[in-house]
Amino acid sequence: MFDGVFGESIVGRAREKGLVKVDFVNPRDFSTDRHRKVDDRPYGGGPGMIMMAEPLFRAIRDVRSREPGGREPWVVHLSPQGRRFDAAVAAELAAKGRVVLVCGHYEGIDERLASAFDDEVSIGDFVLTGGEIAAMAVVDSVTRLVPGVLADEAVQAESFFPPAEGSCRLDHPHYPRPRVWRGKKVPAALLSGDHGRISQWRSRAAAAATRRKRPDLLRSKEES
Template sequence: MKIDVLSLFPNMFAPMQESIIGKAIDRGSLSFSVTDFRDYTTNKHNNVDDYPFGGGAGMLLMAQPMFDAIEAIKENDDKKSAGHVVLLDPAGKKFDHTDAERLASYDHLTFVCGHYEGYDERIKTLVDEELSLGDYVLTGGELGAMVMIDATVRFLPDVLGNRESATGDSFQDGLLEYPQYTRPADFRGMKVPEVLTSGNHQKIAEWRLKESLKKTYLRRPDLLEGRQFTKEERDLLDDIKTELDEG
Protein backbone atom coordinates (compact mmCIF):
# COMPACT_ATOMS: atom_id res chain seq x y z
CA MET A 1 0.00 0.00 0.00
CA LYS A 2 1.03 3.57 -0.66
CA ILE A 3 -0.07 6.28 1.78
CA ASP A 4 0.31 10.00 1.19
CA VAL A 5 -0.57 12.69 3.71
CA LEU A 6 -1.07 16.41 3.14
CA SER A 7 -0.20 18.37 6.27
CA LEU A 8 1.21 21.69 7.45
CA PHE A 9 3.15 19.84 10.17
CA PRO A 10 5.02 16.88 8.63
CA ASN A 11 7.14 16.36 11.76
CA MET A 12 4.04 15.31 13.66
CA PHE A 13 4.13 12.04 11.71
CA ALA A 14 7.45 10.88 13.16
CA PRO A 15 5.64 8.12 15.15
CA MET A 16 4.70 6.51 11.83
CA GLN A 17 8.32 5.37 11.55
CA GLU A 18 8.08 3.37 14.76
CA SER A 19 6.60 0.07 15.91
CA ILE A 20 4.61 -2.14 13.52
CA ILE A 21 4.10 0.59 10.91
CA GLY A 22 7.82 1.39 10.87
CA LYS A 23 8.62 -2.28 10.34
CA ALA A 24 6.11 -2.48 7.48
CA ILE A 25 7.82 0.51 5.84
CA ASP A 26 11.25 -1.08 6.30
CA ARG A 27 10.03 -4.34 4.72
CA GLY A 28 8.54 -2.51 1.76
CA SER A 29 4.98 -3.56 2.60
CA LEU A 30 4.04 0.10 3.01
CA SER A 31 5.15 3.31 1.35
CA PHE A 32 4.53 6.40 3.48
CA SER A 33 5.07 10.03 2.53
CA VAL A 34 4.02 13.38 4.00
CA THR A 35 3.70 16.50 1.84
CA ASP A 36 3.73 19.98 3.35
CA PHE A 37 1.14 21.74 1.23
CA ARG A 38 2.56 25.10 2.32
CA ASP A 39 5.31 24.35 -0.21
CA TYR A 40 2.71 24.80 -2.94
CA THR A 41 1.55 28.31 -2.09
CA THR A 42 1.93 30.92 -4.82
CA ASN A 43 1.57 34.10 -2.74
CA LYS A 44 4.69 35.91 -1.55
CA HIS A 45 3.93 35.35 2.14
CA ASN A 46 3.36 31.59 1.73
CA ASN A 47 -0.08 31.90 3.29
CA VAL A 48 -2.29 28.82 3.11
CA ASP A 49 -5.32 30.45 4.75
CA ASP A 50 -7.49 33.53 4.33
CA TYR A 51 -10.59 35.19 5.75
CA PRO A 52 -13.96 33.68 4.80
CA PHE A 53 -16.20 35.48 2.34
CA GLY A 54 -19.22 36.88 4.14
CA GLY A 55 -17.30 37.36 7.38
CA GLY A 56 -17.02 35.15 10.40
CA ALA A 57 -14.47 34.01 12.95
CA GLY A 58 -11.28 32.20 12.07
CA MET A 59 -9.42 31.48 8.85
CA LEU A 60 -10.07 28.98 6.07
CA LEU A 61 -7.56 26.87 4.16
CA MET A 62 -7.36 28.13 0.60
CA ALA A 63 -8.08 25.87 -2.35
CA GLN A 64 -5.01 26.64 -4.48
CA PRO A 65 -2.24 25.08 -2.32
CA MET A 66 -4.28 21.93 -1.77
CA PHE A 67 -5.16 21.51 -5.44
CA ASP A 68 -1.53 21.94 -6.47
CA ALA A 69 -0.29 19.54 -3.77
CA ILE A 70 -2.73 16.87 -4.94
CA GLU A 71 -1.59 17.40 -8.52
CA ALA A 72 2.03 16.92 -7.41
CA ILE A 73 1.11 13.61 -5.73
CA LYS A 74 -0.53 12.49 -8.95
CA GLU A 75 2.55 13.40 -10.97
CA ASN A 76 4.76 11.33 -8.66
CA ASP A 77 2.47 8.29 -8.84
CA ASP A 78 2.95 5.56 -11.43
CA LYS A 79 -0.78 5.59 -12.16
CA LYS A 80 -0.95 9.41 -12.10
CA SER A 81 -3.45 9.16 -9.27
CA ALA A 82 -3.78 10.31 -5.68
CA GLY A 83 -5.67 7.09 -4.95
CA HIS A 84 -8.59 7.19 -2.55
CA VAL A 85 -8.55 10.65 -0.94
CA VAL A 86 -9.78 11.03 2.65
CA LEU A 87 -10.48 14.43 4.16
CA LEU A 88 -10.20 14.70 7.94
CA ASP A 89 -13.23 16.75 8.96
CA PRO A 90 -15.23 16.91 12.23
CA ALA A 91 -18.39 16.84 10.11
CA GLY A 92 -17.35 13.62 8.38
CA LYS A 93 -18.59 10.09 8.99
CA LYS A 94 -17.40 8.72 12.32
CA PHE A 95 -14.48 6.37 11.64
CA ASP A 96 -14.84 2.81 12.90
CA HIS A 97 -13.45 -0.70 12.57
CA THR A 98 -15.27 -1.45 9.33
CA ASP A 99 -13.85 1.72 7.76
CA ALA A 100 -10.31 0.64 8.67
CA GLU A 101 -10.87 -2.75 7.04
CA ARG A 102 -12.42 -1.10 3.99
CA LEU A 103 -9.60 1.42 3.57
CA ALA A 104 -7.08 -1.43 3.73
CA SER A 105 -8.47 -2.70 0.41
CA TYR A 106 -7.09 0.32 -1.48
CA ASP A 107 -3.62 0.31 -3.05
CA HIS A 108 -3.18 4.04 -2.50
CA LEU A 109 -4.64 6.36 0.15
CA THR A 110 -4.18 10.10 0.55
CA PHE A 111 -5.18 11.79 3.81
CA VAL A 112 -5.82 15.54 3.85
CA CYS A 113 -5.23 17.21 7.23
CA GLY A 114 -6.68 20.62 7.88
CA HIS A 115 -6.11 23.37 10.42
CA TYR A 116 -7.71 26.68 11.36
CA GLU A 117 -11.46 27.16 11.12
CA GLY A 118 -12.01 24.87 8.17
CA TYR A 119 -11.65 24.42 4.41
CA ASP A 120 -12.64 26.34 1.35
CA GLU A 121 -15.59 24.19 0.26
CA ARG A 122 -14.06 23.72 -3.20
CA ILE A 123 -11.31 21.58 -1.68
CA LYS A 124 -13.91 18.90 -1.07
CA THR A 125 -14.20 18.32 -4.83
CA LEU A 126 -10.77 16.66 -4.54
CA VAL A 127 -11.79 14.04 -1.98
CA ASP A 128 -13.63 10.73 -2.07
CA GLU A 129 -14.90 10.78 1.49
CA GLU A 130 -14.79 12.74 4.72
CA LEU A 131 -14.02 10.99 8.01
CA SER A 132 -13.88 12.05 11.66
CA LEU A 133 -12.66 10.39 14.84
CA GLY A 134 -15.70 11.52 16.79
CA ASP A 135 -17.99 14.33 17.83
CA TYR A 136 -15.28 16.74 18.93
CA VAL A 137 -12.86 19.14 17.29
CA LEU A 138 -9.07 18.76 17.28
CA THR A 139 -6.60 21.54 16.45
CA GLY A 140 -5.79 19.75 13.22
CA GLY A 141 -6.29 16.56 11.27
CA GLU A 142 -2.87 15.05 11.94
CA LEU A 143 -3.75 13.05 15.04
CA GLY A 144 -6.91 11.75 13.41
CA ALA A 145 -4.99 10.72 10.30
CA MET A 146 -2.41 8.83 12.36
CA VAL A 147 -5.13 6.92 14.21
CA MET A 148 -6.88 5.98 10.97
CA ILE A 149 -3.62 4.96 9.29
CA ASP A 150 -2.60 2.81 12.25
CA ALA A 151 -6.00 1.07 12.36
CA THR A 152 -5.95 0.53 8.58
CA VAL A 153 -2.40 -0.72 8.16
CA ARG A 154 -3.03 -3.54 10.65
CA PHE A 155 -5.20 -5.23 8.03
CA LEU A 156 -2.48 -5.35 5.38
CA PRO A 157 -0.95 -8.75 4.65
CA ASP A 158 2.28 -9.48 6.57
CA VAL A 159 2.06 -6.32 8.71
CA LEU A 160 1.13 -8.18 11.89
CA GLY A 161 3.21 -11.17 12.91
CA ASN A 162 0.09 -13.31 13.16
CA ARG A 163 -2.78 -12.89 10.68
CA GLU A 164 -5.22 -13.96 13.39
CA SER A 165 -4.22 -10.93 15.48
CA ALA A 166 -6.37 -8.61 13.36
CA THR A 167 -9.23 -11.01 12.76
CA GLY A 168 -9.56 -11.75 16.48
CA ASP A 169 -9.56 -8.14 17.63
CA SER A 170 -12.43 -6.33 19.29
CA PHE A 171 -15.11 -5.20 16.80
CA GLN A 172 -13.99 -7.67 14.12
CA ASP A 173 -17.19 -9.69 14.52
CA GLY A 174 -19.18 -6.88 16.11
CA LEU A 175 -18.27 -7.91 19.67
CA LEU A 176 -15.65 -6.74 22.14
CA GLU A 177 -12.74 -9.09 22.61
CA TYR A 178 -12.83 -11.69 25.39
CA PRO A 179 -10.38 -11.49 28.36
CA GLN A 180 -6.96 -13.00 27.75
CA TYR A 181 -4.24 -14.33 30.05
CA THR A 182 -0.64 -15.50 29.87
CA ARG A 183 1.80 -17.20 32.26
CA PRO A 184 1.93 -17.67 35.17
CA ALA A 185 -1.41 -19.38 35.67
CA ASP A 186 -1.50 -18.16 39.27
CA PHE A 187 -0.24 -14.63 39.91
CA ARG A 188 -0.59 -13.31 43.46
CA GLY A 189 -3.60 -15.50 44.01
CA MET A 190 -5.29 -14.38 40.79
CA LYS A 191 -5.81 -17.53 38.76
CA VAL A 192 -6.44 -18.03 35.07
CA PRO A 193 -9.92 -19.52 34.43
CA GLU A 194 -9.55 -23.29 34.47
CA VAL A 195 -11.25 -23.73 31.12
CA LEU A 196 -8.33 -21.99 29.37
CA THR A 197 -5.86 -24.55 30.67
CA SER A 198 -8.15 -27.55 30.11
CA GLY A 199 -7.10 -28.24 26.55
CA ASN A 200 -10.77 -28.58 25.58
CA HIS A 201 -10.91 -26.34 22.52
CA GLN A 202 -14.68 -26.52 22.19
CA LYS A 203 -15.17 -25.38 25.79
CA ILE A 204 -12.55 -22.65 25.33
CA ALA A 205 -14.33 -21.35 22.23
CA GLU A 206 -17.67 -21.33 24.08
CA TRP A 207 -16.12 -19.51 27.07
CA ARG A 208 -14.53 -16.89 24.81
CA LEU A 209 -17.79 -16.26 22.96
CA LYS A 210 -19.70 -15.94 26.21
CA GLU A 211 -17.13 -13.54 27.67
CA SER A 212 -17.19 -11.45 24.48
CA LEU A 213 -20.96 -11.24 24.65
CA LYS A 214 -20.84 -10.36 28.34
CA LYS A 215 -18.27 -7.60 27.91
CA THR A 216 -20.18 -6.17 24.97
CA TYR A 217 -23.50 -6.33 26.82
CA LEU A 218 -22.04 -4.52 29.84
CA ARG A 219 -19.81 -1.97 28.11
CA ARG A 220 -21.16 -1.43 24.61
CA PRO A 221 -24.78 -2.65 24.44
CA ASP A 222 -25.25 -0.45 21.37
CA LEU A 223 -23.14 -2.93 19.41
CA LEU A 224 -25.77 -5.61 20.02
CA GLU A 225 -28.63 -3.55 18.62
CA GLY A 226 -29.81 -5.07 15.35
CA ARG A 227 -27.33 -7.95 15.58
CA GLN A 228 -28.43 -11.21 13.96
CA PHE A 229 -27.72 -13.60 16.83
CA THR A 230 -27.05 -17.27 16.29
CA LYS A 231 -28.96 -19.66 18.54
CA GLU A 232 -25.79 -20.26 20.54
CA GLU A 233 -25.24 -16.53 21.03
CA ARG A 234 -28.87 -15.98 22.06
CA ASP A 235 -28.72 -18.82 24.59
CA LEU A 236 -25.43 -17.56 26.02
CA LEU A 237 -26.74 -14.01 26.27
CA ASP A 238 -29.84 -15.27 28.12
CA ASP A 239 -27.52 -17.09 30.54
CA ILE A 240 -25.49 -13.91 31.03
CA LYS A 241 -28.56 -11.84 31.83
CA THR A 242 -29.80 -14.46 34.29
CA GLU A 243 -26.40 -14.63 36.02
CA LEU A 244 -26.22 -10.83 36.28
CA ASP A 245 -29.76 -10.63 37.68
CA GLU A 246 -28.98 -13.28 40.27
CA GLY A 247 -25.65 -11.68 41.12
Protein backbone atom coordinates (compact mmCIF):
# COMPACT_ATOMS: atom_id res chain seq x y z
CA MET A 1 0.00 0.00 0.00
CA PHE A 2 3.02 2.30 0.31
CA ASP A 3 4.34 2.03 -3.24
CA GLY A 4 1.76 4.29 -4.87
CA VAL A 5 2.13 7.08 -2.32
CA PHE A 6 5.92 6.97 -2.07
CA GLY A 7 6.46 6.52 -5.80
CA GLU A 8 4.80 9.77 -6.86
CA SER A 9 5.14 13.52 -6.48
CA ILE A 10 7.70 15.06 -4.11
CA VAL A 11 8.52 11.89 -2.16
CA GLY A 12 8.89 9.86 -5.35
CA ARG A 13 11.23 12.41 -6.93
CA ALA A 14 13.27 12.68 -3.72
CA ARG A 15 13.74 8.91 -3.74
CA GLU A 16 14.74 8.91 -7.41
CA LYS A 17 17.38 11.57 -6.71
CA GLY A 18 18.72 9.63 -3.73
CA LEU A 19 17.85 12.42 -1.29
CA VAL A 20 15.77 10.06 0.84
CA LYS A 21 15.63 6.29 1.12
CA VAL A 22 12.47 4.49 2.17
CA ASP A 23 12.57 0.78 3.00
CA PHE A 24 9.67 -1.44 4.00
CA VAL A 25 9.96 -4.18 6.60
CA ASN A 26 7.24 -6.78 7.16
CA PRO A 27 7.17 -8.14 10.74
CA ARG A 28 5.76 -11.40 9.40
CA ASP A 29 9.17 -12.10 7.88
CA PHE A 30 10.53 -12.28 11.44
CA SER A 31 7.84 -14.48 12.94
CA THR A 32 8.91 -17.86 14.33
CA ASP A 33 5.41 -19.23 13.80
CA ARG A 34 4.96 -21.50 10.78
CA HIS A 35 1.95 -19.43 9.76
CA ARG A 36 3.99 -16.20 10.14
CA LYS A 37 1.66 -15.10 12.90
CA VAL A 38 2.41 -11.74 14.55
CA ASP A 39 -0.61 -11.27 16.83
CA ASP A 40 -2.32 -13.03 19.72
CA ARG A 41 -5.12 -12.53 22.23
CA PRO A 42 -4.44 -10.34 25.28
CA TYR A 43 -4.11 -11.81 28.77
CA GLY A 44 -7.06 -10.80 30.91
CA GLY A 45 -9.42 -10.88 27.97
CA GLY A 46 -10.74 -8.07 25.84
CA PRO A 47 -11.65 -7.41 22.22
CA GLY A 48 -9.26 -7.70 19.33
CA MET A 49 -5.74 -8.96 18.96
CA ILE A 50 -2.39 -7.60 20.14
CA MET A 51 0.83 -7.50 18.11
CA MET A 52 3.40 -9.78 19.74
CA ALA A 53 6.74 -8.40 20.88
CA GLU A 54 9.15 -10.95 19.37
CA PRO A 55 8.50 -10.44 15.62
CA LEU A 56 8.68 -6.66 16.01
CA PHE A 57 11.77 -6.89 18.21
CA ARG A 58 13.53 -9.01 15.58
CA ALA A 59 12.47 -6.64 12.80
CA ILE A 60 13.77 -3.57 14.66
CA ARG A 61 17.01 -5.37 15.51
CA ASP A 62 17.48 -6.28 11.86
CA VAL A 63 17.02 -2.67 10.75
CA ARG A 64 19.48 -1.46 13.39
CA SER A 65 22.11 -3.89 12.09
CA ARG A 66 21.90 -2.80 8.46
CA GLU A 67 24.37 0.06 8.85
CA PRO A 68 26.88 -1.09 11.48
CA GLY A 69 28.99 1.79 12.71
CA GLY A 70 26.62 4.29 11.10
CA ARG A 71 24.12 6.61 12.69
CA GLU A 72 21.81 4.77 15.07
CA PRO A 73 18.21 4.93 13.83
CA TRP A 74 15.56 6.77 15.84
CA VAL A 75 12.72 4.28 16.40
CA VAL A 76 9.25 5.83 16.51
CA HIS A 77 6.09 3.98 17.53
CA LEU A 78 3.11 5.50 15.72
CA SER A 79 0.36 5.40 18.31
CA PRO A 80 -2.69 7.48 19.32
CA GLN A 81 -1.12 7.65 22.79
CA GLY A 82 2.01 9.44 21.53
CA ARG A 83 2.87 13.13 21.49
CA ARG A 84 1.12 15.13 18.80
CA PHE A 85 2.88 15.23 15.45
CA ASP A 86 3.35 18.78 14.17
CA ALA A 87 5.81 20.90 12.20
CA ALA A 88 8.26 20.97 15.11
CA VAL A 89 8.27 17.18 15.43
CA ALA A 90 8.69 16.85 11.66
CA ALA A 91 11.79 19.05 11.88
CA GLU A 92 13.13 16.92 14.75
CA LEU A 93 12.73 13.73 12.76
CA ALA A 94 14.23 15.26 9.62
CA ALA A 95 17.35 16.08 11.64
CA LYS A 96 17.71 12.49 12.91
CA GLY A 97 19.04 11.12 9.63
CA ARG A 98 17.68 7.59 10.08
CA VAL A 99 14.15 7.03 11.36
CA VAL A 100 12.26 3.77 11.84
CA LEU A 101 8.47 4.10 11.94
CA VAL A 102 6.73 1.19 13.65
CA CYS A 103 3.13 0.88 12.45
CA GLY A 104 0.80 -0.50 15.07
CA HIS A 105 -2.15 -2.67 14.14
CA TYR A 106 -5.05 -4.50 15.74
CA GLU A 107 -5.64 -3.31 19.34
CA GLY A 108 -2.03 -2.34 19.97
CA ILE A 109 1.45 -3.69 20.65
CA ASP A 110 2.76 -5.80 23.53
CA GLU A 111 3.69 -3.27 26.23
CA ARG A 112 6.92 -5.15 26.94
CA LEU A 113 8.31 -3.85 23.65
CA ALA A 114 8.03 -0.22 24.80
CA SER A 115 11.72 -0.02 25.73
CA ALA A 116 12.63 -0.66 22.07
CA PHE A 117 11.10 2.68 21.05
CA ASP A 118 12.86 6.03 21.25
CA ASP A 119 9.71 8.01 20.64
CA GLU A 120 5.93 7.69 20.40
CA VAL A 121 4.03 9.94 18.00
CA SER A 122 0.36 10.46 17.14
CA ILE A 123 -1.03 12.25 14.09
CA GLY A 124 -4.28 13.04 15.91
CA ASP A 125 -6.92 12.03 18.40
CA PHE A 126 -8.72 9.52 16.21
CA VAL A 127 -8.49 5.83 15.44
CA LEU A 128 -7.13 4.28 12.24
CA THR A 129 -7.16 0.65 11.18
CA GLY A 130 -3.37 0.64 11.37
CA GLY A 131 -0.36 2.89 11.53
CA GLU A 132 0.38 2.72 7.81
CA ILE A 133 -1.59 5.85 6.92
CA ALA A 134 0.04 7.70 9.81
CA ALA A 135 3.45 6.60 8.51
CA MET A 136 2.65 7.96 5.06
CA ALA A 137 1.76 11.35 6.54
CA VAL A 138 4.92 11.47 8.64
CA VAL A 139 7.21 10.43 5.78
CA ASP A 140 5.67 12.98 3.43
CA SER A 141 5.98 15.80 5.97
CA VAL A 142 9.54 14.92 6.99
CA THR A 143 10.73 14.43 3.40
CA ARG A 144 9.79 18.02 2.54
CA LEU A 145 12.30 19.24 5.14
CA VAL A 146 15.25 17.23 3.85
CA PRO A 147 17.80 19.60 2.23
CA GLY A 148 17.52 19.61 -1.54
CA VAL A 149 14.01 18.16 -1.74
CA LEU A 150 12.33 21.56 -2.04
CA ALA A 151 13.73 24.97 -2.88
CA ASP A 152 14.46 27.02 0.23
CA GLU A 153 11.75 29.47 -0.76
CA ALA A 154 9.18 26.69 -0.90
CA VAL A 155 10.10 25.43 2.56
CA GLN A 156 9.83 28.96 3.97
CA ALA A 157 6.35 29.27 2.47
CA GLU A 158 4.86 26.21 4.14
CA SER A 159 1.43 26.46 5.74
CA PHE A 160 3.09 26.60 9.16
CA PHE A 161 6.06 28.86 9.68
CA PRO A 162 9.20 26.81 10.42
CA PRO A 163 9.79 26.19 14.14
CA ALA A 164 13.28 27.69 13.80
CA GLU A 165 11.69 31.10 13.36
CA GLY A 166 10.15 30.87 16.81
CA SER A 167 6.78 31.41 15.16
CA CYS A 168 3.62 29.45 15.68
CA ARG A 169 1.34 30.83 13.00
CA LEU A 170 -0.47 29.69 9.91
CA ASP A 171 0.70 30.81 6.51
CA HIS A 172 -0.74 33.95 4.93
CA PRO A 173 -3.49 33.71 2.27
CA HIS A 174 -2.45 33.29 -1.37
CA TYR A 175 -4.00 34.83 -4.49
CA PRO A 176 -3.09 33.80 -8.08
CA ARG A 177 -4.56 35.32 -11.27
CA PRO A 178 -7.03 36.72 -12.20
CA ARG A 179 -7.06 39.95 -10.20
CA VAL A 180 -10.85 39.77 -9.91
CA TRP A 181 -12.67 36.44 -9.65
CA ARG A 182 -16.48 36.50 -9.49
CA GLY A 183 -16.38 39.95 -7.97
CA LYS A 184 -13.71 39.12 -5.38
CA LYS A 185 -10.53 41.18 -5.71
CA VAL A 186 -6.92 40.45 -4.83
CA PRO A 187 -5.90 42.66 -1.86
CA ALA A 188 -4.41 45.92 -3.11
CA ALA A 189 -1.23 45.51 -1.04
CA LEU A 190 -0.25 42.44 -3.07
CA LEU A 191 -0.53 44.40 -6.31
CA SER A 192 1.44 47.40 -5.08
CA GLY A 193 4.94 46.16 -5.95
CA ASP A 194 6.07 47.52 -2.57
CA HIS A 195 7.89 44.61 -0.90
CA GLY A 196 7.70 46.20 2.54
CA ARG A 197 3.96 46.72 2.24
CA ILE A 198 3.47 43.19 0.92
CA SER A 199 5.49 41.69 3.78
CA GLN A 200 3.52 43.69 6.34
CA TRP A 201 0.20 42.63 4.82
CA ARG A 202 1.21 38.97 4.78
CA SER A 203 2.36 39.09 8.41
CA ARG A 204 -0.91 40.66 9.56
CA ALA A 205 -3.00 38.30 7.42
CA ALA A 206 -1.15 35.27 8.82
CA ALA A 207 -1.76 36.44 12.38
CA ALA A 208 -5.45 37.06 11.63
CA ALA A 209 -5.84 33.64 10.00
CA THR A 210 -4.25 31.97 13.02
CA ARG A 211 -6.55 33.79 15.46
CA ARG A 212 -9.59 32.85 13.39
CA LYS A 213 -8.77 29.25 12.43
CA ARG A 214 -6.26 27.93 14.95
CA PRO A 215 -6.25 29.99 18.17
CA ASP A 216 -4.86 26.91 19.92
CA LEU A 217 -1.51 27.58 18.23
CA LEU A 218 -1.32 30.99 19.87
CA ARG A 219 -2.23 29.52 23.25
CA SER A 220 0.46 26.85 22.86
CA LYS A 221 3.08 29.53 22.17
CA GLU A 222 1.99 31.60 25.18
CA GLU A 223 2.07 28.57 27.47
CA SER A 224 5.54 27.43 26.38
